[in-house]
Amino acid sequence: MLKTLIVDAQKCSGCRSCENYCALKHGGLCNPARGRIHVVKWEQEGIFVPINCRRCEKPACEQVCPKHATYRNFDTGALEVDAARCIGCLNCVSACPFGATFVDPESGEVLKCDLCDGDPTCVKVCPTGALTFEDLSKEAYLKLIACADQIPLLVREAIGRQE
Amino acid sequence: MYGWVGKILKVDLTEGKISMEPTEAYVDEYIGGRGLGVKLIYDNYKPGTGALEPGNPLLFNTGPLSGTAMPGSGRVDVTALSPMSNLRAKSNFGAYWGPELKFNGFDHLLITGKAEKPCYLWIHDGKVEIRPAEHLWGQDTHETQKLIQQELGDPEIKVVCIGPAGENLVRFACLISETGDAAGRTGMGAVMGSKNLKAVAVRGTGSVRVAHPEKFLELSIQVNREVRESPAYQELSTWGVARGVQMMYQMGFFPVGYFEDVCVDEICQKYAAPAYVEQHQLKNVGCFNCPGRCMNFLSVPGLGKGATSCEPFSGFTGAVWNLDMDTFWEATLLVNKLGIDCTETSASIGLLMELFHEGIITEKETDGIPMARGSKEAILTTIRKIAAREGYGELLAQGQKAFASQIGPAAVEKLDLVKGLAPHAYEFRSFHGTALMQAVGHRGDPLPLRGSLLEVDWNHAPEWFQQVAKEQFGSEEAAIPTSYEGKAMSAVISEHLERVPDNLGICKWVYGLFAYQDVNMALRLFNLVTGKDWDMAQLLKVSERVRNLERMFDVRQGLTRKDDDLPKKFFEVPLSRGKFAGEVLDRAKFEKMKDEYYEIRGWNKETGIPTREKLVELGLEAVADEVLN
Numbered sequence: 052m053l054k055t056l057i058v059d060a061q062k063c064s065g066c067r068s069c070e071n072y073c074a075l076k077h078g079g080l081c082n083p084a085r086g087r088i089h090v091v092k093w094e095q096e097g098i099f100v101p102i103n104c105r106r107c108e109k110p111a112c113e114q115v116c117p118k119h120a121t122y123r124n125f126d127t128g129a130l131e132v133d134a135a136r137c138i139g140c141l142n143c144v145s146a147c148p149f150g151a152t153f154v155d156p157e158s159g160e161v162l163k164c165d166l167c168d169g170d171p172t173c174v175k176v177c178p179t180g181a182l183t184f185e186d187l188s189k190e191a192y193l194k195l196i197a198c199a200d201q202i203p204l205l206v207r208e209a210i211g212r213q214e
Numbered sequence: 215m216y217g218w219v220g221k222i223l224k225v226d227l228t229e230g231k232i233s234m235e236p237t238e239a240y241v242d243e244y245i246g247g248r249g250l251g252v253k254l255i256y257d258n259y260k261p262g263t264g265a266l267e268p269g270n271p272l273l274f275n276t277g278p279l280s281g282t283a284m285p286g287s288g289r290v291d292v293t294a295l296s297p298m299s300n301l302r303a304k305s306n307f308g309a310y311w312g313p314e315l316k317f318n319g320f321d322h323l324l325i326t327g328k329a330e331k332p333c334y335l336w337i338h339d340g341k342v343e344i345r346p347a348e349h350l351w352g353q354d355t356h357e358t359q360k361l362i363q364q365e366l367g368d369p370e371i372k373v374v375c376i377g378p379a380g381e382n383l384v385r386f387a388c389l390i391s392e393t394g395d396a397a398g399r400t401g402m403g404a405v406m407g408s409k410n411l412k413a414v415a416v417r418g419t420g421s422v423r424v425a426h427p428e429k430f431l432e433l434s435i436q437v438n439r440e441v442r443e444s445p446a447y448q449e450l451s452t453w454g455v456a457r458g459v460q461m462m463y464q465m466g467f468f469p470v471g472y473f474e475d476v477c478v479d480e481i482c483q484k485y486a487a488p489a490y491v492e493q494h495q496l497k498n499v500g501c502f503n504c505p506g507r508c509m510n511f512l513s514v515p516g517l518g519k520g521a522t523s524c525e526p527f528s529g530f531t532g533a534v535w536n537l538d539m540d541t542f543w544e545a546t547l548l549v550n551k552l553g554i555d556c557t558e559t560s561a562s563i564g565l566l567m568e569l570f571h572e573g574i575i576t577e578k579e580t581d582g583i584p585m586a587r588g589s590k591e592a593i594l595t596t597i598r599k600i601a602a603r604e605g606y607g608e609l610l611a612q613g614q615k616a617f618a619s620q621i622g623p624a625a626v627e628k629l630d631l632v633k634g635l636a637p638h639a640y641e642f643r644s645f646h647g648t649a650l651m652q653a654v655g656h657r658g659d660p661l662p663l664r665g666s667l668l669e670v671d672w673n674h675a676p677e678w679f680q681q682v683a684k685e686q687f688g689s690e691e692a693a694i695p696t697s698y699e700g701k702a703m704s705a706v707i708s709e710h711l712e713r714v715p716d717n718l719g720i721c722k723w724v725y726g727l728f729a730y731q732d733v734n735m736a737l738r739l740f741n742l743v744t745g746k747d748w749d750m751a752q753l754l755k756v757s758e759r760v761r762n763l764e765r766m767f768d769v770r771q772g773l774t775r776k777d778d779d780l781p782k783k784f785f786e787v788p789l790s791r792g793k794f795a796g797e798v799l800d801r802a803k804f805e806k807m808k809d810e811y812y813e814i815r816g817w818n819k820e821t822g823i824p825t826r827e828k829l830v831e832l833g834l835e836a837v838a839d840e841v842l843n
Contacts, residue, residue, distance in 0.1 A: 062497075064497060064498060064499050064500060064507050065499060066499075066500055066501070066502065066503060066504055066505070066507075067310070067502060067503060068283070068438070068503045068504070068505065071281075071282075071283040071502075071503050072283045072431070072434070072435070072503075074283070074421075075283040075424065075427060075430070075431050075434075076431055078421075079424065079427035079428075080421040080422065080423050080424055080427065081281055081282040081283050081421060081422040081423075081424060082317065082419070082420065082421035082422065083313075083317075084317070084418075084419035085421065092369075092370070093369075094392045094393060095356055095359075095360070095392075095393055095519065095520075096519060097496045097497060097499065097511040097513065097519060097521075156419035157419070157420075157421075172431075172435070175435050175438070175439075176435060176438045176505070178438070178442055178451070178504075178505030178506075178507070179497075179507075
């Protein structure tokens with residue numbers, strides 16, 4: 052059964068384990084800047100928002116790719132990048148409405164969450180339950196939406212806007 | 215290299231000169247972190263240089279495991295000559311700054327000289343800039359971090375900075391990163407302030423390379439899981455230390471007031487930290503890459519937000535006779551924003567309250583503010599005045615001794631100091647191993663040491679922990695708080711174990727001490743990251759070398775056996791209540807523990823100085839030549 056990664060930003064403690072373990076898993080080295088997930092942090096407010104691929108139904112990243120390098124892996128639901136086809140135009144990075152497509156600062160390679168082929172490392176090490184990997188169900192879908200709804204509220208709180 | 219990122223960055227602020235040196239030559243003997251920091255301070259400090267003079271080197275030390283994907287990899291050791299003790303300073307902070315330094319390709323940062331005008335360092339992707347900071351001078355630590363992030367246009371920059379207290383050279387000013395991660399003790403903020411250096415901002419996107427990434431990943435995920443399953447972790451990540459401190463008060467491990475007594479009913483019964491945490495806690499937070507979340511992030515309407523760890527929970531409650539938690543929080547935010555060490559500050563306030571209580575001072579000596587026990591006004595005003603060096607704060611900012619000397623001999627009599635610093639507020643009369651570790655210790659930090667923790671644990675299950683003590687330290691007595699037996703061995707072994715995580719650049723509370731209690735795991739992770747094939751004996755040999763070199767630095771500063779002592783109160787005034795009522799340190803037995811300690815260490819018993827044989831055995835012959843002759 053397909054599973055989905057759900058981000059509950061309210062629970063995040065901002066430790067960035069997800070970023071660093073992700074880089075270790077995919078690149079064999081420790082470097083949060085090479086993670087395929089990223090935590091946006093407002094330390095002085097205690098607000099932390101992990102940003103990860105949302106695996107959109109109509110993915111902008113896939114649609115804007117001139118070389119069809121971005122494609123969906125139907126085994127996991129993840130959107131992956133075929134490095135052999137990618138020309139490094141970074142259209143996918145600019146097009147992602149969530150800022151969830153990243154670039155390796157050294158190699159320029161596009162970094163996209165591939166859900167570790169259906170067994171995400173970040174979920175294994177997330178200490179707070181901010182990241183969970185759940186069977187697709189109505190409940191999971193409602194939770195995903197509820198969690199997503201929280202994010203703009205948290206961001207407004209973090210930057211001190213009350214509307 | 216794997217683990218280490220290869221370079222020691224040297225910044226001379228007087229000349230504005232930047233240079234680099236490879237780390238590699240040092241790592242087999244000193245590893246990194248605290249250990250290599252000791253080597254660098256020993257080599258770079260010129261005897262006779264004052265702590266606040268430009269020549270005093272300020273060092274930030276990360277280790278081979280800092281920044282790697284494993285629990286507790288966010289720590290940085292800080293050292294210099296301490297303006298408090300005139301010995302080697304030692305401080306350590308967590309959060310996110312250390313890994314970021316490493317992602318720039320620097321294992322260590324060595325700062326010397328003094329800038330002509332206020333400045334800050336900006337280190338990004340291996341490049342180093344010295345930038346003006348006149349507009350930041352006077353800003354508190356929280357604002358400084360925000361302003362630097364805004365100025366450089368990147369909210370992910372990590373900053374460690376001083377507040378007004380450091381600028382004003384308060385001798386126990388500290389460094390702050392994020393809202394409440396402090397390199398608290400031994401006055402590192404004053405050293406940084408004396409260099410006209412407001413902050414060090416870092417941002418890097420480089421990598422820490424790992425020799426065996428697949429095996430390391432697998433083991434590290436396992437450690438992450440095991441840490442999360444440990445009961446101590448679950449307690450800390452939910453409550454921080456709030457409930458633990460309450461337990462310490464009830465057990466009589468934490469004294470009340472200025473080491474006046476223990477188990478004071480009022481404090482034991484009305485201690486309200488757990489309820490306060492429950493009411494105001496937003497969440498718990500921790501350091502880089504750590505599942506542990508030891509710090510409470512509190513948000514109190516009208517007072518403000520921030521993170522705090524252990525010290526203020528006793529420092530601004532029992533130590534100053536305060537039961538009002540709003541005062542505790544206001545004081546905590548204030549010391550963090552102004553950048554002064556919470557431990558030394560609360561002890562200073564405790565001293566004032568003791569002197570006032572005994573009638574040695576009146577409100578005349580404290581600008582008209584009565585230093586009544588637990589007074590909110592006394593606590594908050596004293597903090598502000600110390601940081602600003604205003605009124606009576608001018609003298610207090612130079613340390614408790616300077617203040618007491620001005621008052622007179624009766625006040626000097628009252629001082630409870632160890633090597634010029636406020637000792638950690640643990641009850642030494644009834645916890646004798648803890649007393650020994652505080653007395654002989656480099657800075658005197660008993661609690662993170664395994665042997666001291668065992669004395670605390672003993673209260674929960676005496677027989678079990680006596681067995682543990684027998685296995686780890688060779689004597690059941692080592693766990694029994696009031697015994698004098700087996701403590702010397704327990705102190706030596708504990709000190710060596712403690713330096714392992716410190717040298718590796720990881721959290722000693724996670725490895726070998728509290729949540730996880732497995733220094734062997736630290737070794738396995740070390741080998742997987744660095745590609746070395748070390749055994750425990752080799753790792754502990756480095757610990758011993760580091761301990762001896764630390765000692766020799768201090769010996770070069772004039773330290774001898776007589777400095778390894780505790781305030782006389784602990785030998786003269788017995789505890790009046792609690793489980794350990796009547797306990798007081800026996801001078802002869804205490805000195806005998808020290809004898810044993812020096813003997814096991816291979817140090818001269820009369821002087822407390824390492825012998826030439828010991829130093830030669832550790833490869834420190836040059837040090838012996840320099841200092842012993």
